[in-house]
Each structure stands twice: as C-alpha cells, then as structure tokens.
Amino acid sequence: MAMTVEDRPALADDVAAxxxxxARWSPLEIAFxxxxxxxIWLFPGKYLILKDAAILALFALSLDLILGYAGILSxxxxxxxxxxxxxxxxxxxxxxINEPVIALVCSxxxxxxxxxxxxxxxxxxxxxTRLMVTLGVSLMLGxxxxxxxxxxxxxxxxxxxxxxxxxGRFRFDLYGHNGYVYCLIVLxxxxxxxxxxxxxxxxxxxxxxxxxxxxAAAVGxxxxxRLVAIYTISAGFxxxxxxxxxxxxxxxxxxxxxxxxxxxxxxxxxxxxTGYLYGxxxxxxxxxxxxxxxxxxxxxxxxxxxGLVLVVIVLVGRERIGGGNAALRAAVVRLGARLxxxxxxxxxxxxxxx
Amino acid sequence: xxILETIGLEKxxxxxxxxxDVNLAVEKGxxxxxxxxxxxxxxxxxxxxxxxxKPTAGRIMLEGRDITGLLPHERVRLGxxxxxxxxxxxxGLTPLESIGLVVSERLGLGSDWWRLVGTKSAxxxxxxxxxxxxRLTDVxxxxxxxxxxxxxxxxxxxxAFACRPHVLLLDEPAAGVPEVERHELLATIEALPAEVTVxxxxxxxxxxxxxxxxxxxxxxxxxxxxxAPEEVARDPRVKAVYLGEELDA
Numbered sequence: 001m002a003m004t005v006e007d008r009p010a011l012a013d014d015v016a017a018x019x020x021x022x023a024r025w026s027p028l029e030i031a032f033x034x035x036x037x038x039x040i041w042l043f044p045g046k047y048l049i050l051k052d053a054a055i056l057a058l059f060a061l062s063l064d065l066i067l068g069y070a071g072i073l074s075x076x077x078x079x080x081x082x083x084x085x086x087x088x089x090x091x092x093x094x095x096x097i098n099e100p101v102i103a104l105v106c107s108x109x110x111x112x113x114x115x116x117x118x119x120x121x122x123x124x125x126x127x128x129t130r131l132m133v134t135l136g137v138s139l140m141l142g143x144x145x146x147x148x149x150x151x152x153x154x155x156x157x158x159x160x161x162x163x164x165x166x167x168g169r170f171r172f173d174l175y176g177h178n179g180y181v182y183c184l185i186v187l188x189x190x191x192x193x194x195x196x197x198x199x200x201x202x203x204x205x206x207x208x209x210x211x212x213x214x215x216a217a218a219v220g221x222x223x224x225x226r227l228v229a230i231y232t233i234s235a236g237f238x239x240x241x242x243x244x245x246x247x248x249x250x251x252x253x254x255x256x257x258x259x260x261x262x263x264x265x266x267x268x269x270x271x272x273x274t275g276y277l278y279g280x281x282x283x284x285x286x287x288x289x290x291x292x293x294x295x296x297x298x299x300x301x302x303x304x305x306x307g308l309v310l311v312v313i314v315l316v317g318r319e320r321i322g323g324g325n326a327a328l329r330a331a332v333v334r335l336g337a338r339l340x341x342x343x344x345x346x347x348x349x350x351x352x353x354x
Numbered sequence: 355x356x357i358l359e360t361i362g363l364e365k366x367x368x369x370x371x372x373x374x375d376v377n378l379a380v381e382k383g384x385x386x387x388x389x390x391x392x393x394x395x396x397x398x399x400x401x402x403x404x405x406x407x408k409p410t411a412g413r414i415m416l417e418g419r420d421i422t423g424l425l426p427h428e429r430v431r432l433g434x435x436x437x438x439x440x441x442x443x444x445x446g447l448t449p450l451e452s453i454g455l456v457v458s459e460r461l462g463l464g465s466d467w468w469r470l471v472g473t474k475s476a477x478x479x480x481x482x483x484x485x486x487x488x489r490l491t492d493v494x495x496x497x498x499x500x501x502x503x504x505x506x507x508x509x510x511x512x513x514a515f516a517c518r519p520h521v522l523l524l525d526e527p528a529a530g531v532p533e534v535e536r537h538e539l540l541a542t543i544e545a546l547p548a549e550v551t552v553x554x555x556x557x558x559x560x561x562x563x564x565x566x567x568x569x570x571x572x573x574x575x576x577x578x579x580x581x582a583p584e585e586v587a588r589d590p591r592v593k594a595v596y597l598g599e600e601l602d603a
Binding site: 012014201207219 | 372392401406425426427430435436438442443444446447449450451452454456458459460463464465466467468469470472473475478479482485486491494495514516517529567584
C-alpha cells in the first residue's frame with residue numbers, strides 16, 4: 001500500500017480531522033445540557049434536590065477525573081470538599097471575600113493546594129494503599145476541624161454565614177432558584193474545563209498512564225508529575241463543589257468531611273460509570289432521585305434499599321466502569337453491606353442532608 | 355566515542371548475579387545485536403539501560419553523558435527509546451491516538467491541558483509520517499487491542515520510534531509474529547533510518563545475521579564475545595555454548 005506524494009495531504013487532513021472529531025460535542029451531549037438548563041423552568045418546586053444533585057455531580061466529576069482518567073481510587077475527596085466548604089464559609093462570615101464567585105474560586109484553589117501537598121502521599125503504592133491514605137487524610141482533617149471548634153463551630157457547625165449576592169446582584173433566595181442556577185452554571189463551566197482537559201495532550205497522557213504505566217514512562221511521559229497535576233485539579237473541583245454547598249446553604253458543618261460523603265461518590269460513579277465524564281452527572285441525578293424516592297416510601301429504613309440497589313448494580317456488573325474496576329466493585333460491595341447493617345440514625349433523620 | 359556504553363555494569367538479585375561486569379559499546383549508527391541463550395541476562399541488561407532496573411554497580415553512558423541515575427522518561431528525552439519483548443501498548447487507544455500522544459509528548463505539548471490533540475500541524479504531519487513508515491495507515495482508527503498481532507508488533511516499534519530516539523532498543527521485535535506477517539515487520543526494521551542506532555536483542559539467528567553489523571554474545575550475565583558477525587559465527591566458543599546447532603545446519 002504505497003502512498004504516493006499526492007495522498008499525503010489527504011492523509012494528514014484525515015488524521016487531523018479524526019483527532020479533532022474525538023472532541024466534538026455530540027448531539028446527545030448538547031441535548032443533555034439543554035435539558036439540564038431546562039430543569040430551571042420545568043421543575044420549579046424541586047430546586048433543593050436539583051441543587052443537591054448538581055453539587056453531587058460536580059463532586060463526582062472530580063473523582064471521575066482521577067479514577068476514570070488516571071486510575072486513582074480515592075476515599076478521601078471529602079477532605080477537599082470539606083476544606084473548601086469551611087474556607088467559603090469563613091471568608092463569607094468574616095467578610096474577607098464577599099463576592100461569592102471570587103470566594104468560590106478561592107475555595108477551589110485552597111482545596112487544590114491541599115490536593116497538591118497530599119498528592120505526594122497518595123501517589124505511592126497500590127489501590128488499597130491509596131484508598132487508606134486518602135481516607136486517612138480526610139479523617140485527620142475532619143478531626144482538626146473538630147478540635148478547632150472556636151473557628152469551625154465544631155459539632156454545631158459554622159453559624160452566622162451570610163453570603164452576599166452574586167456579582168452584587170443575585171441574592172440567594174428562599175426558594176433556591178438563584179442558588180440552583182448558580183450551581184448549574186458552575187457545574188457547566190467546570191464540566192467544560194474538564195472536557196477540555198481530557199481531550200488535550202495532557203488528558204491523553206493520563207489515559208496512557210492508566211492503560212499502561214510502564215509504557216507511558218517508556219515513551220517519555222513523566223508519570224508522577226502528571227498524576228500530581230490531575231490529583232491537584234481534581235481536588236480543586238471537589239473544593240468548588242464544597243464551596244457551593246456552603247454558599248447555597250449558608251452553613252457548614254463537620255459532616256462535610258464525613259466518610260459517607262466520599263463513599264457516596266463511589267456509589268454515584270458505580271451507578272453512572274467512569275471514564276466518560278457524564279458518569280458522575282448521570283449517577284448523581286439517579287442517586288439523588290433514588291434517595292429521595294426511597295426516603296419518601298420508607299423514611300426510617302431508606303438506606304437499606306439504597307444498599308440493596310447498589311449491591312444489585314455491582315453484582316450485575318457494569319461494563320462501562322473502567323480501571324480500578326475489581327477493587328472499586330469490591331469496595332462498594334463492602335460498603336453496601338456496611339450501609340445495610342447500620343441502624344438508620346444519620347440518614348433516617350435527614351435523608352436530604354447530602 | 356560509542357553512542358551508548360556500559361562500564362562494569364552489574365546486577366544482583368540477592369545472591370544471584372544476573373549481570374556481571376558488562377562492558378558494552380554501541381557505535382553511532384550501528385546495527386548492533388545482543389544475543390545469548392535464555393536466561394543469559396539480556397532482558398536484565400536492557401532493563402538497566404532503560405532505567406526500569408537500577409544497576410548494583412557500574413555506569414551507563416549515553417552520548418558521553420552518565421545516565422545511570424536517570425528515570426526512564428528522562429532517558430527517553432535524552433534520546434533512547436525501547437520496545438518490549440511482550441507488547442506494552444495502550445490497548446484502549448487507536449494507533450492514531452497512541453502515536454499522536456507520543457509525538458505531542460516529545461514536542462513538549464504533554465502538559466498542555468487546554469489545546470486539543472491534533473490542532474498543531476507539526477503533530478499531524480509527524481503522525482502521518484510514522485503511520486506510513488510502520489504500515490499502520492489501514493488500521494489507524496482501530497483500537498490497539500483488536501489489531502492483528504503483526505500490526506500490534508509494528509505499533510510497538512512505532513511508539514518507540516515516535517520518541518525520535520538516537521538509540522533504539524528493540525527487544526525481540528519478531529517474537530511470536532506469524533510467518534505471513536513477518537516479512538512486513540522485518541522490512542520495516544530494515545528500513546529504519548541509518549542515523550538511528552539500533553541495539554537488537556534477539557533469539558532469531560536468521561534475523562540477527564541478516565541485520566546486524568556487530569554482535570555481542572551474553573552468557574551467564576557476562577559479555578562473552580563481541581565482534582563482527584563473521585568473527586562471532588566463526589568463534590569456536592560461541593559455537594560451543596550457544597550457536598552450535600543453528601550455524602552448523
């Protein structure tokens with residue numbers, strides 16, 4: 001199949017076109033986002049749960065970036081979520097940064113800084129090591145927040161947070177309309193950034209690392225630094241989600257650091273799948289609706305049913321879930337068992353708390 | 355000065371000596387073959403050269419520079435790339451994406467997280483050159499996992515070649531390739547640019563003697579004989595330990 005000289009530009013065009021086509025928005029994606037924004041008008045009575053779903057979706061997106069694209073399994077995303085949550089609460093409470101959007105970006109940066117520092121611990125070892133180290137970091141942070149209750153409000157939570165209007169114009173109203181629109185726009189912006197990242201050369205190098213670390217290093221990819229970079233970015237996204245929660249509820253409590261919160265993320269990604277960015281979004285919506293629906297049916301024992309659904313999902317198996325697969329499934333089976341065996345104290349009282 | 359040189363290279367795993375006092379000199383532009391019976395330490399040597407294994411003693415020089423302590427990816431950037439005896443591909447990616455990735459990486463775009471892959475013509479031009487050279491044009495949109503073995507083997511070499519190495523280490527490139535696909539593979543290896551120095555680790559004596567202009571024989575972790583193919587073929591010790599049957603036939 002000798003190529004003649006004239007074929008060459010055609011082939012180069014074909015190559016360029018194919019590479020660009022990878023990143024093109026599909027009609028399905030466009031429809032997804034049109035529908036997402038249409039919910040503002042379609043479900044005016046559901047702003048609170050929609051807002052929770054949007055925050056959870058962004059949070060899950062942050063985990064998908066490291067799990068689905070770099071194969072890092074983490075149970076510690078709540079560390080970043082919580083740190084940024086308190087950051088957003090404290091800067092608002094003490095009037096350090098009044099404008100919510102700027103405060104939100106700063107919360108994300110603070111979380112990213114923590115992500116950068118802890119990445120060096122996390123990137124050692126195997127899946128199980130990572131799981132434990134990430135979990136440990138978030139437990140430690142939670143305890144630090146508990147210890148310094150004069151700053152964080154301790155078990156009572158951070159009181160007296162007053163969030164200024166967005167851009168000085170859009171006040172967070174009681175119905176949650178502006179709060180939801182705000183969350184949705186932030187989610188969309190973060191999603192677009194994440195999407196850019198995964199289709200960039202950097203994103204492709206992450207996939208290469210996930211597919212074959214040995215070969216990735218053998219073609220000149222500085223594996224460690226790439227993982228540090230994506231872990232930092234992911235922490236920033238988790239932080240923005242945490243900041244959003246504080247800003248839209250004008251409250252922040254130690255619960256932001258809880259293991260349940262990190263574990264929820266794995267559940268969300270089990271439901272939605274990893275490695276195609278929409279897994280976290282779709283999973284978050286399904287998870288929230290499921291939670292809401294079951295909690296209405298059986299307010300006291302809703303976690304039993306959630307646990308059951310998860311066990312079934314995991315056992316039936318999801319082809320879409322990418323690397324770290326076996327460990328992730330095993331972790332979730334254990335987690336499902338834990339949820340089902342636990343008395344419904346936390347969740348039974350406040351199923352919409354998360 | 356040799357382009358790639360090892361000085362007193364040694365590797366021990368506990369009490370086992372896998373390589374001992376290996377002094378290998380590969381001249382610029384050479385087609386150098388490293389041969390030896392199974393378990394002679396060929397793979398240990400290549401793993402030390404590429405930085406996968408840390409030598410117990412000795413030094414590795416690339417173009418006069420000591421690279422003994424460098425990480426694998428740093429050696430790639432200095433101009434040495436390798437292939438693997440058992441394919442190490444990015445199975446979920448297409449040849450186009452895999453090669454595009456390596457080319458982007460080499461052109462320093464690897465940390466670019468905003469621009470899309472393939473928007474630079476420097477990258478696409480080079481991808482085209484490489485898919486053509488390695489005869490992957492027909493399959494460039496297929497996932498690597500489903501390519502025929504011979505094409506996977508070509509992709510294996512293409513990925514290393516895309517690093518634009520000055521020294522290319524080929525670890526048994528023809529291993530396991532069925533006869534029908536073999537010709538294409540060998541022709542591609544023959545056609546590698548003359549300025550690229552090739553160190554070939556190989557079992558297959560036909561390939562070694564048709565391709566190499568210099569041969570080093572490794573036995574029990576030590577360089578045994580080192581010379582031109584004719585000398586090595588004539589050497590009675592080599593015949594005795596290793597080549598006997600193949601060459602007498």
